[in-house]
Amino acid sequence: MTLRVAPREVGTPPDSRATAERQSGWLVVAEQETRDLWTSGRGLILLFLFSILLSVVTYLTSTNQALNFLEQRESVNLVLQLAVAVGVLVTLVVSADGISGERERGTLESLLITPVSRRSIIAGKLIAALTMWFATFLITVPYVWVLARGVGILGQALALGFCVGTLVAVGLGCIGLLISGFSSSNKTSIAASLFLLLILFAPTQLPSGLPQGWFFEVLLRANPVASALAYISSMLVEGHSWTQDLSYLITPLLTAIIAGGALVLLGPRLVRLTPGVHAG
Amino acid sequence: MTSMTVDAVRLTKHYGGRSAVEDVSFTASRGEIVGLLGPNGAGKTTTIRLLTTVLAPTSGEFSIAGHPWTSAPEIRRSVGVLPESTGYPAYQTGGEYLRFFARLYGLTRSNARSLAAQLLATVGLEERAGSPISTYSRGMRQRLGIARALVNDPVVVFLDEPTLGLDPAGQAQVLDIIRNIAKSRAATVVLSTHLLPEVEEVCSKVVILNRGRVAFAGSVGEVISTALIEHSAELRVPLDLVEGARNVLAGFPTLTVDQLAAQPDVLSLSVDGAGTDGSSDIMNAALAAITAAGIPVLRFELEGARLSDAFFRMTSEVAV
Numbered sequence: 001m002t003l004r005v006a007p008r009e010v011g012t013p014p015d016s017r018a019t020a021e022r023q024s025g026w027l028v029v030a031e032q033e034t035r036d037l038w039t040s041g042r043g044l045i046l047l048f049l050f051s052i053l054l055s056v057v058t059y060l061t062s063t064n065q066a067l068n069f070l071e072q073r074e075s076v077n078l079v080l081q082l083a084v085a086v087g088v089l090v091t092l093v094v095s096a097d098g099i100s101g102e103r104e105r106g107t108l109e110s111l112l113i114t115p116v117s118r119r120s121i122i123a124g125k126l127i128a129a130l131t132m133w134f135a136t137f138l139i140t141v142p143y144v145w146v147l148a149r150g151v152g153i154l155g156q157a158l159a160l161g162f163c164v165g166t167l168v169a170v171g172l173g174c175i176g177l178l179i180s181g182f183s184s185s186n187k188t189s190i191a192a193s194l195f196l197l198l199i200l201f202a203p204t205q206l207p208s209g210l211p212q213g214w215f216f217e218v219l220l221r222a223n224p225v226a227s228a229l230a231y232i233s234s235m236l237v238e239g240h241s242w243t244q245d246l247s248y249l250i251t252p253l254l255t256a257i258i259a260g261g262a263l264v265l266l267g268p269r270l271v272r273l274t275p276g277v278h279a280g
Numbered sequence: 281m282t283s284m285t286v287d288a289v290r291l292t293k294h295y296g297g298r299s300a301v302e303d304v305s306f307t308a309s310r311g312e313i314v315g316l317l318g319p320n321g322a323g324k325t326t327t328i329r330l331l332t333t334v335l336a337p338t339s340g341e342f343s344i345a346g347h348p349w350t351s352a353p354e355i356r357r358s359v360g361v362l363p364e365s366t367g368y369p370a371y372q373t374g375g376e377y378l379r380f381f382a383r384l385y386g387l388t389r390s391n392a393r394s395l396a397a398q399l400l401a402t403v404g405l406e407e408r409a410g411s412p413i414s415t416y417s418r419g420m421r422q423r424l425g426i427a428r429a430l431v432n433d434p435v436v437v438f439l440d441e442p443t444l445g446l447d448p449a450g451q452a453q454v455l456d457i458i459r460n461i462a463k464s465r466a467a468t469v470v471l472s473t474h475l476l477p478e479v480e481e482v483c484s485k486v487v488i489l490n491r492g493r494v495a496f497a498g499s500v501g502e503v504i505s506t507a508l509i510e511h512s513a514e515l516r517v518p519l520d521l522v523e524g525a526r527n528v529l530a531g532f533p534t535l536t537v538d539q540l541a542a543q544p545d546v547l548s549l550s551v552d553g554a555g556t557d558g559s560s561d562i563m564n565a566a567l568a569a570i571t572a573a574g575i576p577v578l579r580f581e582l583e584g585a586r587l588s589d590a591f592f593r594m595t596s597e598v599a600v
Contacts, residue, residue, distance in 0.1 A: 024386075025384060028384055029384070032380045106367025107366070107367040109334060109361075110361070110363060110366055110428065111384075113359065113361045113363075114384040115357050116384050117353075273329075273335075
């Protein structure tokens with residue numbers, strides 16, 4: 001065996017590649033993480049299960065429409081809310097695996113010794129996790145198209161679902177990575193993320209007939225998932241304008257900003273071989 | 281162009297109140313293969329993680345290829361690392377894996393592709409470039425890891441237990457690659473291992489760690505000389521000539537000769553009055569007499585003439 005790569009002079013400054021690597025490290029990580037996510041089959045299996053679920057829900061809501069139990073706008077709202085819920089769920093689970101999973105699989109150290117910054121690694125992983133949401137939304141498009149025919153809300157529903165869903169997915173994706181960075185094991189990280197999701201989705205599953213006082217309203221508005229879904233409902237079902245209930249988006253927006261900011265600040269000390277934030 | 285590529289000065293790492301590495305100092309130069317030795321928990325992996333900027337030192341300082349330890353990005357561009365028990369993405373192919381890391385160092389897609397192919401050929405994996413890593417044997421994975429450590433054409437290559445779990449053929453293959461890294465690329469190789477014979481075989485210098493401290497740093501010859509006992513040796517001759525050899529050695533009155541019960545073809549020699557000057561002269565004269573008598577010498581070894589003797593002596597002296 002002979003080595004054919006010419007050695008570099010000791011002490012020479014980094015070559016011209018350095019600029020490129022600083023600019024695109026996050027992109028390279030994102031590309032590889034996305035490819036791994038989809039070619040490993042994890043993403044495809046989750047989306048296959050989601051498409052089955054969506055088909056069943058669409059079929060049932062269409063049947064209900066025929067029986068006049070469910071108004072057409074409500075059907076679109078239901079499918080869109082389902083897409084946001086599932087999209088956020090898979091984004092959170094994938095991001096919760098991002099750091100703790102690499103630690104457990106022993107692949108993190110190799111990544112840490114490259115010149116790519118810790119923040120770039122985090123950004124790449126977040127983007128890869130968000131592809132799960134984007135794919136979920138893409139699958140939802142034909143179902144929304146079928147259900148929204150004739151009521152003229154297709155464009156509005158899709159734009160609304162995409163914008164609000166992306167906002168929530170970014171926020172929870174960031175939270176998933178934070179949990180992953182702090183968790184001592186991957187199981188802990190995923191369990192904690194799923195528990196968080198359960199808490200966030202619980203209010204959305206309460207029967208609509210329950211009395212809804214100020215406490216319920218506070219709970220709703222403090223919850224980024226529930227308030228985002230409420231905003232979608234207010235526009236699609238109640239026909240409000242996009243500015244009318246904009247306050248519902250304060251919590252999802254704050255969640256994304258705070259969690260994203262925490263990742264930017266803590267990222268360099270969070271992506272490390274041992275869990276938690278330490279100086280060294 | 282500087283010759284010194286690794287310069288560690290009183291490197292210390294504490295985890296809470298526990299000291300993992302304490303006042304570790306050593307240097308290494310271009311083309312040198314430095315063996316980093318020590319029993320489990322001696323601080324070998326921590327030292328490598330400090331020198332590769334994965335961990336920050338509690339105190340002390342170091343430079344790699346002229347870059348001070350505070351310039352982590354520059355150091356990462358100058359080093360290649362095969363971490364201990366490193367993991368691999370099972371569903372990626374060897375080619376994809378190397379292309380990914382090459383691109384992390386800023387190479388374009390096409391450059392990364394050609395470099396990956398070149399490195400796979402270097403470590404003898406070119407025929408498995410398109411196979412998923414999950415189908416690789418342990419030895420192939422280790423070689424892939426070494427190839428990955430070379431993607432940035434490093435000045436210093438850190439290999440943490442690269443032969444762990446490999447069969448003798450796999451070990452020989454990896455050692456051959458290590459020699460080539462130092463020779464063809466003039467890179468410094470810091471080799472952490474438990475296998476002392478392989479250190480004797482490839483390393484020009486050793487750093488022995490014990491309980492986080494440097495027990496010895498110097499050339500292999502120097503470390504062996506610390507344990508060498510010149511007044512005691514073992515001589516192996518053909519079994520049918522053992523008696524003849526004993527008769528020849530009987531001509532040396534200060535030499536006590538014993539035949540080993542477990543190995544009847546091995547004679548144990550010791551010079552009476554241990555530690556006195558002239559032991560080596562007597563041993564040399566005895567050896568010359570044996571060869572002059574036409575008795576073939578199959579092995580002649582002074583006690584403590586192996587790295588393992590020095591290693592055990594140093595690591596057991598400090599450990600109480």
